[in-house]
Amino acid sequence: MADFSTHLSVGAAVSGAAATLVNAAGVINADQTLLLFTLGTIGGLLPDLDSDTSTPLKAGFTFLATLFGFVVMFGVGVGRYSVLELILLWWAAFLMIRYGVFALFTQLTKHRGIIHSVPAGALFAAIAIVLADRLFLLGITLAWLSGLFVLLGFLTHLLLDELVSLNLLKASGPRKSLGTAFKLFSNDWRATAGVYLALGALWFVLPPAPALFQLAALTGVWRAVLPNLLPHGSFFDITF
Helix, strand or coil: CCCHHHHHHHHHHHHHHHHHHHHHCCCCCHHHHHHHHHHHHHHCCHHHHHCCCCHHHHHHHHHHHHHHHHHHHHHHHCCCCCHHHHHHHHHHHHHHHHHHHHHHHHHHCCCCCCCCCHHHHHHHHHHHHHHHHHHCCCCHHHHHHHHHHHHHHHHHHHHHHHHHHHCCCCCCCCCCCCCCCCCCCCCCHHHHHHHHHHHHHHHCCCCCCHHHHHHHHCHHHHHCCHHHCCCCCEECCEEC
């Protein structure tokens, strides 16, 4: 299994190349390119959320706990409690998520379980699409691209783990972990069913996708990319 820094580097490289290609097609602007690159990189770290000691898991729960603390403080306490009470309310909400919910999550999940699978990647992508469309109002095309980049990063992580498990540079042969990353289900049928049920539920609230698929099918869009894909006559202004 590749380590955190390797997943971060490879995920960023793949997402950066893909975002640059979509930008070159004239589909997105510079700001949107950065957004998709970021989402793809984050997607490349998501499969390790089921590792109790993973950096993404700890960082993610710290962020959620911080956000939840402010939601509770402003939603319940402002205008009702003193500053001291507001601070205590924030800390109570923070600690509940960061340590209480975190402990529950780590007990219910197993490393390389269902979260480390293809359907989980599709679920995270669907969540990203719905949030981008309904919460952040990014528009249908950018919302779908956001989800696809999360999925791209996620699948890159799974494939990288499988490549590492092949152990090609050593005579000992493939590792026992081969086949445990890029999978469609886990040994825990309840967790597997839960992911598929959640994915099925989200399917009914996804924005329509025809516009995105029509965009991808337009040959004119990709004809704009191909002439500029490789240098012509010079390389970084060096004539050859």
